[in-house]
Structure formats: C-alpha cells, structure tokens
Amino acid sequence: MPLLTVLRHAKSSWNDSSLADHDRPLNERGRVDAPHMAQRLLGTAPPPDLVRCSTARRAQETLALLEAWVGNAPVSSEPELYGASAAELRDRLRDSEATAGHVLLIGHNPGIGEFAAALASSPEHAADRLGKFPTCAVAMLDVEVPWEALDWRTGRLSRVLTPKDAAGTDGGR
Template sequence: MKTLYLVRHAKSDWGDPMLDDHERPLNDRGLRDAPAMGHRLAERGVAPDRIVTSTAVRARSTARLLARVLGIGDDHVVELDELYAASGRGILNVAADLDDELGVAMLVGHNPGMSDAVGELTGEWVELPTCAVVECRVDVDSWAELVEGTGELLAVDTPKH
C-alpha cells in the first residue's frame, strides 16, 4: 500500500505579461496559501518521503514552501521537467517511476493534468483549485503497478476549506 499526494501549485502572479509561463512566480495569496496548506498537512501527521515537482517557478516555490513547513530537507525535493504541463497520464507515469522504498510521495504540478490524474487514478473527478491537496491510497506494492483505477480518494483539501 502506498500513499500519493497530488498538489496543484499555489496561485501565481500574472502581473508581468512579458514573463514566460514557466517563469511565473507565486503571488501574495500563493505565498500565504502554500505554507498554510503545509501546516494543515503537518497537523495531520503527513510526512512525504519525497516531493517531486514541476520545474516551473510557481510549482517549485509551492513544493519548497510545503517541504519547509513539513520539515522535509531539500535533498528530498526533486524537480522534473516531465511534470510541467503534464497530462493526467503523464503525472501517473511519473508516480509509477518512483522508487519502491518510498511509501508516501507528493507530486506538485499543474492543471488540468493534476485534476485529470486524480480522476484517472481514483475514478472520482475533482476540479482542483490552486494549492489544492489530494490524498490517495494506492493499492499497490510497487509504484510501477500504479495504473488507472488503483487509487482511492481519501481527502481533498483546499485553501478555502
């Protein structure tokens, strides 16, 4: 049995129209929401063995803020280009490639891929707002066994809850 957290990055700043999408930072709300969600996770005893994030600035910042609050060192945060603009299937492929020694993993990325990944994994379709965190139990012994329908949606938390 594995636990997978799927996280949509926190709210990003659209203030500079010349900035490439990949380089957009978090806005003030995003900078507040990510640590707040981290504190909620910490209160529930969540401690991912690894956080894997998109290389986009807004996703990396979200992942680092969550990691800091959860007491997870930078050596347990991995950046992957494959998560930037990934489809739901692409996100699940990243999860399927995780090291089997990891029992709890967190992926930080973008919509619509994150919402699609939740639906494909659990059969439950949820439109994730920014900084939403979804907890899924995955009934597999090896991450490589993770396929459509092997997950159970345990919780959805958003900054507005």
Template sequence: MKTLLLLRHAKSSWSDPGRADHDRELNRRGEKAAPFMGRFLREQALIPDLVWCSTAARTVQTLGLLGRDFATHADVIYSEDLYMAGESVLLESLHHTHEDATSVMFIGHNPGIEMFAQALFGAGDAEARDAMARKYPTCALAHFKFDVENWTDITFGSGTLIGFTKVKDLQAIKVGS
C-alpha cells in the first residue's frame, strides 16, 4: 500500500511585478497557511517518507513552513522539472521514487497538481473529488492511497481519494473550537 499527498504551494505574492515567476515568495496569508497544514498533517500522522518539491521559491518556502518534522523525517528531492509540471511529468517523477518510501508528498503548482489529482482518481471520497474539481486552492491537500507494492505500478485512474483538505476549512475549525 502506498500513500500520496499532493500539496499545492501556499499563497504567493504578486507585489513585485518585475520578479520572475519562479522567484516569487509567499505573501503573509501563505506564511500563515502552511503551518496550519503542517499541524494537520502531523495530527493525522501524514508525515511522508519522501517529499518531491519544485524548486520555485514559493514551494520551497511552503515546505519549510510545514514544520521541522518534514525536514528531519522526510527525504526531500528538489526538482526543477516539477516547476509548472503537468500530470505526465508528475507521474513520471512518482515512478522514479525509491521503493523504501511508502508515503510520498509532492509540493507543486496549479494547474499541474490539480490535473494530476483528477487523473489519479479511480475511487474513494466522491464529495472530496467534487470539491477538488470545483477549486484546488493554494495550500490544499489531496490524500490518495494505492493498492500497489511499487510506485511504478501507479497509473492514472488507479488511486483511491481519501480526502481533500483546504486550509480555509482547518482555520474555520480552529476558530469554531
């Protein structure tokens, strides 16, 4: 059994129009959102064995703000190929994951992360899939399980969607507590 977590980077800043897209950093909202998601991942025991992260400033910053667990417990592969990658490139990267990892996280960009999540769906939480199809906001997370032994056995349509989590919903729960 393999677990895949697909995280879109947190909200980035557009304050410097001259800055290259790859170099855009998170804005204040993004800097607050990523730790919320990190706490959720820890509470749900979803600390990955391996993280694939785009080299864009906003994805690297998102990873750093998830918390120390992600730096100490997970290996990280920074890949320029993930910057604005489509679903085929993401699947190919997943196929290159070492088999010792049973849980993997991708931190990337839309529309690629959203398209990848939609393409992987084969079964699972239909309500979560509908929410994901409506909008895959920044710092949102899709959680998939695959009944396979090897990452190379994963194909489009073979995933079971366990859940789709938006930071906005996590923040609403905290406020309501």
C-alpha cells in the first residue's frame, strides 16, 4: 500500500515586501520548525522514495532542512505545485512513479490542506485532525489504490503532526 506524506512548507518571512510571493524565504521559526519536524519524522515514518516539491523558495528551503529524514530520495521540483488546488495536486500525484512506495509532497495552503482532507476516507475525522493545516504540518495517508488511480477518499489518514504538538505525542494517532 503506497504511503503519502503531505507537508505544508515551514513558516515564511514577510520582512521584504519587494520580494515576489514565490521568492519569500523561511523566517527564523520556519528554520527551527523544519529540522525539528525531520527529527520527529525519523522516529515516525520511513524516508520517502520520491519527493515532489513546489519551486517556491520557502518550500525548497523547507525540503533542505528535512534532509536528515529525506536522505537521498530523488526530488522533483515542480512549478505547478505552487498555488495548486486540491484537484490539481491529486492529478499531479496520479503520475507518480509506480515503484514509489512513499511519496512526500511539499506545497502550500489552501490547496495542500484541502487535498489531504479530501483524500482521507473519513473526511469528518480528517477535518477535525487537520484543522487549518498550519505551516510545517504533516499529514500521513495510507493510499488504498495505485498512484494512477488516486482519487478522493482513497487514503486512510494515519497520522497528523504539527510543530506545536507536545513532545512525545503523535498528533492523535
């Protein structure tokens, strides 16, 4: 059964108003939260076989700070993931390599949070657990179909992690 880890980029900076949204870097909190999340994931999930990441600077910086967990997984940096809707994310993931048992998707709200909730087989439960899907939040879903058949309600939400989770908790699993 494929595993999908959905991650919203870490907290970004708004300090330089001259930057285009796509070019905004992480702020200090984002630079702390992302490696902390990598450490949490090391004890929670196997590393991904494939990473699909938005080309936005804050998403790329988040990915770099997850290196302890991601390791040497191949990375596909995709401009189409920036600002993608839930449906666009679903459609893009349908073309994931059939051999990828675990895909990490790094993107942006509102699409990334809506995508994780819509993919879950129990949407009411998912909405309660995902909330507003804060920055650097992770949703892990066991996908019940091959990637090419990915559709709404074909994933079982197994874990939600946020940077604000108390130490030693797993987001309600």
